Amino acid sequence: MDRSFISNIKFISFIVMRTIACVIVFDVVYLLLMLYSGMKISEISVENVYWMVQFIATFVFLIIQITLCTAYQKIILTLGSRRKDFFMAKYFLVFAVIVITAAVLGGMTYVYDSISIVKYMYSLAMILGVNIITILCANMIEKFGMTGYIIFCVICGFIGGFIGGGVGALMKYKILKSVMVPTALTILATVVMIIVMALDKKWLDSYEIK
Amino acid sequence: MSNILECKDIVKRFKDKDALKGVSLTLEKGKIYGMIGRNGAGKTTLLSIMSAQSKPTSGSVNLDGEEVWENQKCIDNICFSRELNPLSTFGPNNVKVKELLRMASIYYPYWDKKMADSLVKKFDINIKQRISKLSKGMLSMVTIIIALASKSEFTILDEPVAGLDVVAREQFYKLLLDEYNETGRTFVISTHIIEEAADLFEEVIIVNNGNILLKENTMDLLERAYHVSGSADDINTLIEKYEAHHVENMGRSKGATILFKKGERMESSQDVMVQPVSLQNLFVALCGKE
Structure with missing residues (x-):
């Protein structure tokens, strides 16, 4: 493997691991507080764990963190990385997370009857959708600075609200409970992600270090 | 390497x-x-x-x-x-x-x-x-x-x-x-x-x-760059002969930075004051606005 590619893997992992360490500490403290407040371990259901894995991998843990490394591209390119290697390292890690998360969630879906294939397909679509939005937002932040970051936070709030409240309201429509809709969404998200990745590469290639 | x-x-x-x-x-x-x-x-x-x-x-x-x-x-x-x-x-x-x-x-x-x-x-x-x-x-x-x-x-x-x-x-x-x-x-x-x-x-x-x-x-470079000053007529003669920059008018006197071509030398008959010029002053002469 190319030295520069490995350097980028090391660097992005270093940046991400710092945040992961904070998240793990937060999660442990949160769990301890929940247990202290009277919650029993047996009350934690498979669905809770499924949601935690999905949530952590997608929103907090890795995908957003890795994609937001776009904000570090100036420093990385200044230190002598090739643009190609930074791009490949970033998406190598993103796809590693997507594949591992899909495998873990898929395994849970297979083992536990309480998790339906429909839920699993929606999870995949959501993971890809979050990645698409984060790629676009990362480039927006890079281009527009704090303004872009504020817009990104507003979008995150909107998504959080939609997932928290909107999804439940939408699920009353029977068609959304069939496996075809989330499968189609996953395929669409895959295609859009490929297009957005190509745009990300184009923007990276034309990026001027100032 | x-x-x-x-x-x-x-x-x-x-x-x-x-x-x-x-x-x-x-x-x-x-x-x-x-x-x-x-x-x-x-x-x-x-x-x-x-x-x-x-x-x-x-x-x-x-x-x-x-x-x-x-x-x-x-x-x-x-x-x-x-x-x-x-x-x-x-x-x-x-x-x-x-x-x-x-x-x-x-x-x-x-x-x-x-x-x-x-x-x-x-x-x-x-x-x-x-x-x-x-x-x-x-x-x-x-x-x-x-x-x-x-x-x-x-x-x-x-x-x-x-x-x-x-x-x-x-x-x-x-x-x-x-x-x-x-x-x-x-x-x-x-x-x-x-x-x-x-x-x-x-x-x-x-x-x-x-x-x-x-x-x-x-x-x-510094060996071929000099600042010359003297009467306006003498300096004008030099300006016509050699590559001159940053010409300064000082009443009836004049000054300029001359950059000779390689091998070129000023004729000793010129009655002007010739001083070596520093890199900084040469840069100002070459790149400063006239």
Whole structure:
């Protein structure tokens, strides 16, 4: 493997691991507080764990963190990385997370009857959708600075609200409970992600270090 | 091993401006080059293109015959240490000095950790401090540390002494010379503090308005540059004969900076005062507005 590619893997992992360490500490403290407040371990259901894995991998843990490394591209390119290697390292890690998360969630879906294939397909679509939005937002932040970051936070709030409240309201429509809709969404998200990745590469290639 | 860094017809066009207009330049291994030019002349743009951090609109940069753009073999031998920005995309640059040095050690294949540590100690830098909290001088010191510890064959420093006090500047010049004497690395230094650094430069490159005005051995250049002053008629005669710059009218007297061609000499019959000119004054004469 190319030295520069490995350097980028090391660097992005270093940046991400710092945040992961904070998240793990937060999660442990949160769990301890929940247990202290009277919650029993047996009350934690498979669905809770499924949601935690999905949530952590997608929103907090890795995908957003890795994609937001776009904000570090100036420093990385200044230190002598090739643009190609930074791009490949970033998406190598993103796809590693997507594949591992899909495998873990898929395994849970297979083992536990309480998790339906429909839920699993929606999870995949959501993971890809979050990645698409984060790629676009990362480039927006890079281009527009704090303004872009504020817009990104507003979008995150909107998504959080939609997932928290909107999804439940939408699920009353029977068609959304069939496996075809989330499968189609996953395929669409895959295609859009490929297009957005190509745009990300184009923007990276034309990026001027100032 | 790298011998020649060659720029051919480099043009760099931004939306409303041509920053570089067909620049061709050859840098040989084992020299200290000084790059001087006015603000906005195109120095940083040229250095960025030379180090494969920016792509030219047209033209090419080759290191030992291989194009440098996205070429890891070439990039490994070039270090462009830019001025650090205390602001980042997200606001204040919260990267710590030790994290930045760690990043540099990841990316530079010949990184000398021992040297980096000794320079940190020498400059008395707190490595736990964030970039946004460093003074301008400290930022320059960190830039210098990265450049020197990178051990890259071609090391480019963009205004490394900006913000440094005179003691720190002398320290830097000494460190640079020591490193050069020990390793024979090639250094390209762009600076506005010309007079101090002039003694360091084996060759000087003057960039003006997107073009290379001249590139020459510093001593040879200064040997053919003189300031002449005397009566207006005598000076006018010289101006007609030789390449004159920065002509000054002083009542009935006149002064000008003359740049002789190689091998050219002034006729001894001219009744004018002739003085050697410093690199800084020559630069002002060549690039200052008339």
